[in-house]
Amino acid sequence: MSDQPILEVRDYSKTFVLHEQGKTLPSSSHVNLNVYPGRLTALIGPTGAGKSTVLKGIYLTYLPSSGQLLYRTANGGRVDLATADEHQILALRQRDIGFVTQFLHTLPRQSTEDVVAMPLFQRGVERGTARAQARDILQRLNLPERLWGVSPATFSGGERQRVNLARGLLAKPRLLLLDEPTASLDPKTTDRVVELIAELKQGGTGLLAIFHSPALVERLADAVVELAPPPGTEHFFEGTTP
Amino acid sequence: MVNDNISTPTLDKVLEVRGLGKVYGNGCPHCFDLTGPEHDTNICPRCGSVVAAHNLSFDLCRGEILGIMGESGSGKSTAVKALYFDEAPTCGTAVFYDQGNAYDLYALNAAQQRQLRNQRFGMVYQNPVLGLNFNVSAGGNIAERLLMSNLSHYGEIRQRATTLLRRTEVLTQRMDELPKNFSGGMQQRVQIAKALATNPPLLLLDEVTTGLDLSVQAAILDLIMEIQQELGTAMIAVTHDLGVIRLLAGRTLVMKYGRVIESGLTDQILEDPQHAYTQRLVASAL
Numbered sequence: 248m249s250d251q252p253i254l255e256v257r258d259y260s261k262t263f264v265l266h267e268q269g270k271t272l273p274s275s276s277h278v279n280l281n282v283y284p285g286r287l288t289a290l291i292g293p294t295g296a297g298k299s300t301v302l303k304g305i306y307l308t309y310l311p312s313s314g315q316l317l318y319r320t321a322n323g324g325r326v327d328l329a330t331a332d333e334h335q336i337l338a339l340r341q342r343d344i345g346f347v348t349q350f351l352h353t354l355p356r357q358s359t360e361d362v363v364a365m366p367l368f369q370r371g372v373e374r375g376t377a378r379a380q381a382r383d384i385l386q387r388l389n390l391p392e393r394l395w396g397v398s399p400a401t402f403s404g405g406e407r408q409r410v411n412l413a414r415g416l417l418a419k420p421r422l423l424l425l426d427e428p429t430a431s432l433d434p435k436t437t438d439r440v441v442e443l444i445a446e447l448k449q450g451g452t453g454l455l456a457i458f459h460s461p462a463l464v465e466r467l468a469d470a471v472v473e474l475a476p477p478p479g480t481e482h483f484f485e486g487t488t489p
Numbered sequence: 490m491v492n493d494n495i496s497t498p499t500l501d502k503v504l505e506v507r508g509l510g511k512v513y514g515n516g517c518p519h520c521f522d523l524t525g526p527e528h529d530t531n532i533c534p535r536c537g538s539v540v541a542a543h544n545l546s547f548d549l550c551r552g553e554i555l556g557i558m559g560e561s562g563s564g565k566s567t568a569v570k571a572l573y574f575d576e577a578p579t580c581g582t583a584v585f586y587d588q589g590n591a592y593d594l595y596a597l598n599a600a601q602q603r604q605l606r607n608q609r610f611g612m613v614y615q616n617p618v619l620g621l622n623f624n625v626s627a628g629g630n631i632a633e634r635l636l637m638s639n640l641s642h643y644g645e646i647r648q649r650a651t652t653l654l655r656r657t658e659v660l661t662q663r664m665d666e667l668p669k670n671f672s673g674g675m676q677q678r679v680q681i682a683k684a685l686a687t688n689p690p691l692l693l694l695d696e697v698t699t700g701l702d703l704s705v706q707a708a709i710l711d712l713i714m715e716i717q718q719e720l721g722t723a724m725i726a727v728t729h730d731l732g733v734i735r736l737l738a739g740r741t742l743v744m745k746y747g748r749v750i751e752s753g754l755t756d757q758i759l760e761d762p763q764h765a766y767t768q769r770l771v772a773s774a775l
Contacts, residue, residue: 333753
């Protein structure tokens with residue numbers, strides 16, 4: 248296990264500027280954390296502390312307001328994601344950095360199997376092989392076989408979440424961001440997820456995760472980072488604009 | 490297991506556009522200072538020239554779909570029209586990288602431009618009338634393009650046309666019919682088949698799904714994504730439709746009054762738009 252972090256977040260802040268409303272909305276403020284290969288760092292803190300913002304910030308779905316997001320590549324180089332070229336980010340998303348969110352957006356015309364295999368398709372894995380691997384992981388996550396050939400569009404929350412997880416875990420990224428991935432899963436499936444995450448860790452994946460339940464943090468986290476709502480947040484929610 | 494052998498990819502650049510601009514009219518020294526989003530117009534108040542596009546710069550890599558989003562009159566089509574040599578730009582450069590060569594597009598002579606257009610670029614217009622010859626059959630349209638490249642054997646051309654129409658799900662029994670007998674969606678499919686005839690590394694899509702039924706739109710978009718995945722074709726998709734951008738484009742440029750006001754990863758543009766105009770656009774779509 249390497250002692251070099253795969254990701255170092257340094258003094259990351261994110262403030263949304265809403266032009267139409269004439270407001271600025273601080274979301275994450277001065278966040279510092281490390282993620283190590285083969286270990287899981289859990290983000291904890293109250294609602295409004297900016298936990299999801301940090302994950303979306305690392306994935307560059309949100310542009311950082313300030314700070315550094317230092318990612319260590321497979322060949323030992325370092326990239327500051329905050330200033331990296333867009334093409335570089337897209338390449339990293341395809342091979343290195345995975346993100347499992349609470350919500351699954353898919354095309355209603357795509358089978359569950361293909362949704363899960365998509366990251367492998369994009370890397371050029373032969374379709375038959377990719378689908379076989381997708382079926383394997385869906386099996387492990389207890390998704391009934393009759394659902395594999397249909398679109399997840401009509402699935403329940405828990406079923407969608409399993410599809411979403413299956414896709415994120417199957418891709419075996421070097422860095423995996425998880426945003427409440429088990430919020431609507433039954434205990435048995437949650438156990439399977441814990442198992443799969445443990446396997447990923449053994450494979451060297453570094454994880455940064457938000458869990459809804461403290462019990463899961465206990466079971467899975469190697470380190471915990473607690474975030475507090477940024478200064479000015481309460482002020483904002485009281486509706487008194489500066 | 491985590492793959493440790495992957496190295497940083499060498500970016501396979503297909504196109505490099507710098508400072509591209511198009512002005513309709515005589516122009517004057519104030520055209521660029523007095524137009525643009527901050528002036529709420531692209532018509533120069535001094536000389537009446539229209540600044541359709543100004544200072545457009547971007548790179549496009551192999552297998553990538555770049556979205557250009559904006560309202561009517563934002564100048565988003567101007568870029569693809571200039572790249573396809575439909576219109577000459579007023580200023581700027583575009584370099585096309587192909588099979589080890591770099592082509593400075595606007596320094597080429599007309600014959601060289603025609604050759605690239607016929608063989609290495611594909612274009613799909615919103616209006617099939619622009620992309621198809623309505624006096625010849627669907628198959629003939631594809632043959633036309635193949636004849637302009639190097640294929641001249643009748644059997645081979647027929648074979649290639651059949652393959653392409655089958656690929657784009659046009660009934661091959663209908664390949665000898667005139668395009669006017671086809672539905673709008675079918676005409677778009679024939680246009681795509683024609684554009685793909687020479688396996689071009691660059692495909693330009695100008696509002697290809699606008700005006701089609703929703704179900705037909707979906708099928709056309711699926712087809713475009715399949716082509717991108719199978720062939721690694723680099724594409725520029727011009728559209729005013731956020732859904733099309735979300736679905737197709739990895740990166741997006743947002744244009745208004747002839748200027749790029751914002752560019753970035755598509756999910757970032759849609760979830761964390763920076764410019765007031767983009768924020769309004771995204772808010773009105775959700």
